[in-house]
Amino acid sequence: MALLSYRDKHILSAQQLRKLSEHKYSCFSASLLDPLLQPWWNWLVAQTPLWLAPNLITIVGLILNVVTTLILICYSPNGVEAPPRWTCLLCALGLFIYQSLDSIDGKQARRTNTSSPLGELFDHGCDSISTVFVALSACISCQLGHYPNWLFFQCFCAIALFYCAHWQTYVSGTMRFGRIDVTEAQFSIIAIHLVSAALGPEIWLTKIPIVGLSWNYTILVFITFGYTLNIINFLKMFTQGGSGKNGSSVAGTSVLSPSIPLTLVVLPALMIAQKSPQNIFTEHASVYILAFGMVAAKVTNKLVIAHMTKAEMEYLDWSLLGPSLLFLNQYFNCIVPEIWLLWFTLIWGTQDLLRYCAQVCLEICQHLRIDLFRIPYSPKGAATHPATASVSSQSNFGSSGSSADKNGGSAHRKSKSKPH
Numbered sequence: 001m002a003l004l005s006y007r008d009k010h011i012l013s014a015q016q017l018r019k020l021s022e023h024k025y026s027c028f029s030a031s032l033l034d035p036l037l038q039p040w041w042n043w044l045v046a047q048t049p050l051w052l053a054p055n056l057i058t059i060v061g062l063i064l065n066v067v068t069t070l071i072l073i074c075y076s077p078n079g080v081e082a083p084p085r086w087t088c089l090l091c092a093l094g095l096f097i098y099q100s101l102d103s104i105d106g107k108q109a110r111r112t113n114t115s116s117p118l119g120e121l122f123d124h125g126c127d128s129i130s131t132v133f134v135a136l137s138a139c140i141s142c143q144l145g146h147y148p149n150w151l152f153f154q155c156f157c158a159i160a161l162f163y164c165a166h167w168q169t170y171v172s173g174t175m176r177f178g179r180i181d182v183t184e185a186q187f188s189i190i191a192i193h194l195v196s197a198a199l200g201p202e203i204w205l206t207k208i209p210i211v212g213l214s215w216n217y218t219i220l221v222f223i224t225f226g227y228t229l230n231i232i233n234f235l236k237m238f239t240q241g242g243s244g245k246n247g248s249s250v251a252g253t254s255v256l257s258p259s260i261p262l263t264l265v266v267l268p269a270l271m272i273a274q275k276s277p278q279n280i281f282t283e284h285a286s287v288y289i290l291a292f293g294m295v296a297a298k299v300t301n302k303l304v305i306a307h308m309t310k311a312e313m314e315y316l317d318w319s320l321l322g323p324s325l326l327f328l329n330q331y332f333n334c335i336v337p338e339i340w341l342l343w344f345t346l347i348w349g350t351q352d353l354l355r356y357c358a359q360v361c362l363e364i365c366q367h368l369r370i371d372l373f374r375i376p377y378s379p380k381g382a383a384t385h386p387a388t389a390s391v392s393s394q395s396n397f398g399s400s401g402s403s404a405d406k407n408g409g410s411a412h413r414k415s416k417s418k419p420h
Contacts, residue, residue, distance in 0.1 A: 011360055016309035017367045023117045023308045029177035033184055037103070044100060045107040054109040055122045056373045061101030062126040068094030069133040072140055077286045079145025082201040091137045092193035098130060099186045114375045117308060118364045122372070124166070125357050128300045131162045132293030136286060138189040141196045142204040142216045148282045150220055152273060155289045157227050159296045160266055164234045166300060167258040170307040173243040173250045178233055180226055192219065251310045260315045261299045265292060268323045275330055280338045287342055294349035295319045298356060305360065319352045 012020070048057070068090045075083035105123060109115040135158035144151040169175045195203065204216035241247030242255045249255055269292045273281035281288045298319040306313040322345025329336050361372050 010363055011356070012305070012309065012363050012367075013311075016305075016311050017363070019309045019311070020117050020364065021368070023120075025120055026174040027176070028174055029181070030179045031177050031181050031183050032179050033187060034177075037183065041100065041103045041107065045104040045111065048104065048108055048111075050112055051375070052108065053371070053373050053375045054105040054112070054114060054119055057101050057105045057108055058123055058126050059373070061098035062130055064094045065098035065130050066133050069137040072137050073286045076140050076145070076201075078283070079140040079143060079151055079285055081145075082143065083140065083196075085197045085200055088141050088193045088201065089197035091141065092190045092197065095134060095137075095186060095190050095193070099183070099190075102126070102130075112375050114370070116368055116370060118361065118368060118370065118372070121304060121308060121364070122361065124304045125297075125301050128162065128297040128304075129294075129353075131158055132290060132297065134186070134189060135159065136289050136293075138192055140286070141193050141201060142219050143201050144216060144220075145285060146205065147216075148285065151285055152270075152281060154220070154223060155293075156266055156269060159293060160262060161227060161230050161234075163258075163262050163296065163300050163303065164230075166303050166307065167262075168234055168237050170251070170258055170303055170313075171237055171242040171249045171255045172240070173307075176233070178229060180229055185226065188222075250307060251312050253312050258303055258313060261303070261313065261317070262296075264315070264320060265296050265299055265323070268327050272323070272326050272330060276338060277330075277334060278338045280342060284339060284342060287339075287346055291322065291342055291346035291349060294346065294353050295323060298349065298353045301353070301357060301360075319349050322346075322348050 068087075072083055072087045072091050075081065075087050102123070105119070106115075109119050132155075135155045139145070139151050139154055144154065165175070204219070205214050207214055208218065238255060242249045244250055244252045247255070249257070269288075273288065298317060302317065303313055305311070322341070326338065326341050326345060329338065329341055365372055
């Protein structure tokens, strides 16, 4: 049975591994902030020891981001209670560190001659998890828990748009960043945390003079505007067609095929939240977002792998077990307390995601004969790693036409998605 196959055999076939070795990172960006931040990123990577593996830089940043967000969640699990100001400051710091480290891992890969397809995949995998925590932390910091429907909308829009960014890449073969994109979103969220830290999270609930709306409604307007811009850019993909034969995806499949896995995550999440007799989303918002966020992260990682290996994406996945049980439990009038199944969904989805990513990384490491968190550093740094001999880049950023990627190099380590 295909659903159980990855437990009994390799996830990636020999053909997929061969295609992965041939993968070329293609990217285009018109970001407003990236050029301004390049000097900071260049200085930061220059201070990084050459023995430090790029993937280790990425995972350290992710851990800091996750831990600081979990601390915030502990004080305000539903986004209703005002968290202490220092937790918001901590979140701002954690996100800034993550953003900075996530932006120099590709530069570090070029410095150490260790660029590989695994680096790009690992970067996307960490971003898929970070997107969930970043979106949730922003909603908690500006007290969106007082408006559960808006909280649901903002978090799941961020998750869905992240997926859509890779959907667009799966179709066109090129990762694209608009003028207002991931970097701008991250620094906007950092600003939200800093305002909450300086003035208190309660500031977002105060009314704006004359207008009469609370400040967090203003945030909603700006974020929704950013979402709209990204959705418009995403929809242009369908008018342009894919890069495959007869306008298909890079794998030769329908450009609409990635819609099925996304629908299997978002639609049940919406139905379960709206139909719950125990108000499971309102009462346990953070657990709910994290549970379905881990499922979405797993599905997104499978889409990234499908793109990089030019393979058809599988629709069914073991991570959908938790949402399926929640849905069936509601159908049978909640014979099991929903909170039990929600926690099961979170635990099951997290372990399934981690086991899947670990096995994929192991298979790629064995194929490319490289280590995930260690590099064979030579003091002279003259030799190029054999695993990267077939790796090249076709990045183009902004209107300058430069061949440098977002990290200022041709290594395909940096390919960030859209956590708006």
